[in-house]
Amino acid sequence: MAEANESRIFPDHLFMVGCGNMAGQMLSRWLACGLDPARVTVLRPSGRPVADGVTVVTDYPDALPPGTTVLLGMKPYQIDDVAAALGPRCSPDTRLASILAGTTLATLRAHFPHVRAIVRAMPNLPVGLGEGVTALFTDERTDVEAKAAVDALIQPLGLAEWIDDEALFNRITALSGCGPAFLFRFVDALARAGEAIGIPAEQAARMALATVQGSANMAAEAAVSPAALADQVASPGGMTREGLNVLDADQRLLALLTDTLAAARNRGEAMARGA
Numbered sequence: 001m002a003e004a005n006e007s008r009i010f011p012d013h014l015f016m017v018g019c020g021n022m023a024g025q026m027l028s029r030w031l032a033c034g035l036d037p038a039r040v041t042v043l044r045p046s047g048r049p050v051a052d053g054v055t056v057v058t059d060y061p062d063a064l065p066p067g068t069t070v071l072l073g074m075k076p077y078q079i080d081d082v083a084a085a086l087g088p089r090c091s092p093d094t095r096l097a098s099i100l101a102g103t104t105l106a107t108l109r110a111h112f113p114h115v116r117a118i119v120r121a122m123p124n125l126p127v128g129l130g131e132g133v134t135a136l137f138t139d140e141r142t143d144v145e146a147k148a149a150v151d152a153l154i155q156p157l158g159l160a161e162w163i164d165d166e167a168l169f170n171r172i173t174a175l176s177g178c179g180p181a182f183l184f185r186f187v188d189a190l191a192r193a194g195e196a197i198g199i200p201a202e203q204a205a206r207m208a209l210a211t212v213q214g215s216a217n218m219a220a221e222a223a224v225s226p227a228a229l230a231d232q233v234a235s236p237g238g239m240t241r242e243g244l245n246v247l248d249a250d251q252r253l254l255a256l257l258t259d260t261l262a263a264a265r266n267r268g269e270a271m272a273r274g275a
């Protein structure tokens with residue numbers, strides 16, 4: 001990525017509160033795309049290094065430099081403590097992005113009343129490869145320039161989808177935020193099912209993953225829907241049709257996934273109520 005481009009993509013300073021599984025993947029992708037590590041400070045209680053050149057602190061600095069974008073990447077229940085310490089260090093020009101599940105924009109606004117630009121973001125783990133999905137939501141207090149700056153920061157992570165209605169946020173989190181876990185379970189189950197019908201375990205694991213990877217790549221390139229692609233695999237009267245009949249009976253797979261997403265969504269809604 002050219003230097004001129006980098007300055008348009010990245011903030012002058014990035015202050016990350018927490019850098020675990022999720023925020024760590026985001027940072028790793030940004031660094032791979034040319035973010036200067038000298039512009040990044042990570043606050044993490046362990047003080048463990050994050051990446052070459054990135055400053056790690058265990059306590060809040062006295063003030064945040066002008067042009068700082070803050071990424072909240074700790075656990076949602078830590079918002080009260082973090083905001084009490086961080087809020088007074090923010091200026092009206094600080095930009096704030098939060099990846100905290102189940103933490104509404106209203107909650108963020110209540111915790112950071114002086115900050116104008118606040119964006120709620122919900123990434124997923126493949127952002128580390130630039131193949132993630134990030135849902136984004138903000139309100140009219142965030143000006144167009146700040147919104148564009150956060151959008152530019154998220155673009156290198158993969159698909160970025162702004163949503164207009166925050167009511168969708170927990171539903172989208174259930175699909176794309178939690179989705180990698182459901183797909184990892186599916187790959188594991190496909191491998192174990194292969195083993196259950198007599199394929200050696202390691203071979204089944206290798207072949208299950210490659211089958212899912214190839215199929216996802218193919219679906220991404222295809223001119224027809226995944227549902228139509230499934231029918232292209234199934235010869236009439238053949239093996240695949242027999243298998244699909246099991247998945248499709250009483251809409252078993254659809255019902256299972258609907259229940260799965262609904263449970264995840266409900267938990268997000270409960271978290272938003274403080275449960």
Ligand SMILES: NC(=O)c1ccc[n+]([C@@H]2O[C@H](COP(=O)([O-])OP(=O)(O)OC[C@H]3O[C@@H](n4cnc5c(N)ncnc54)[C@H](O)[C@@H]3O)[C@@H](O)[C@H]2O)c1
Pocket residue numbers: 017018019020021022023024043044045046073074075076078081082099100101102122123124125177
């Ligand atoms: N894991 C995912 O797939 C995923 C996806 C989307 C959003 N999220 C959100 O990302 C956030 C972090 O989840 P995670 O899975 O990366 O968890 P994690 O446990 O891996 O990371 C949490 C980080 O917060 C830091 N931390 C702990 N106490 C802190 C404190 N008092 N102040 C500042 N930092 C502190 C930890 O050192 C750690 O780096 C959550 O809010 C979650 O809702 C996670």
